[in-house]
Amino acid sequence: MKDSNCIFCKIANGKIPSTTLYEDEDFRVILDLGPAARGHALLLPKEHFADLFELDEKTASKAMVTAKRMAARMKAALGADGFNLVQNNGEAAGQTVFHFHMHLIPRYKDDHAGISWKPGNTTPEEMAEVKRLVENQ
Numbered sequence: 001m002k003d004s005n006c007i008f009c010k011i012a013n014g015k016i017p018s019t020t021l022y023e024d025e026d027f028r029v030i031l032d033l034g035p036a037a038r039g040h041a042l043l044l045p046k047e048h049f050a051d052l053f054e055l056d057e058k059t060a061s062k063a064m065v066t067a068k069r070m071a072a073r074m075k076a077a078l079g080a081d082g083f084n085l086v087q088n089n090g091e092a093a094g095q096t097v098f099h100f101h102m103h104l105i106p107r108y109k110d111d112h113a114g115i116s117w118k119p120g121n122t123t124p125e126e127m128a129e130v131k132r133l134v135e136n137q
């Protein structure tokens, strides 16, 4: 299904032009217009899924295989020193476009992408509680 109000549906299906690095029947990989680092790309399914929770498992599997192949090609082609796969779900997690996408981000020594978090604290009690909640879901 496509969503006629969704910009990534339009880009993925070629209705809006993009700089496309790869395309097959299920996905399009495009360059991000606001790159965190040189070569930052987005993997977009051609069907509309708002986020990871809507994605079917077959498309999820194919997305990871495609991302893995693209990461290898991009790292070699661009001489990257490392690579981040990033995937945001929900406003609280930084998602701004509500069509599932994976960020493919080549990383370079001394780049300024700054994809990191400040390590927090936990306790054995909290860890046990989290384990219990997830296992019982």
Ligand code: AMP
Pocket (backbone or CB within 6 Å): 007, 018, 030, 031, 032, 033, 034, 035, 042, 087, 088, 094, 095, 096, 097, 098
């Ligand atoms: P997220 O915050 O995970 O939802 O990521 C949305 C990403 O889409 C951001 O990195 C934006 O720079 C990128 N973006 C938004 N609109 C476009 C567009 N028309 N073409 C390419 N990238 C886009």
Ligand code: ZN
Pocket (backbone or CB within 6 Å): 002, 003, 006, 007, 008, 009, 010, 047, 048, 049, 098, 099
């Ligand atoms: Zn869409």
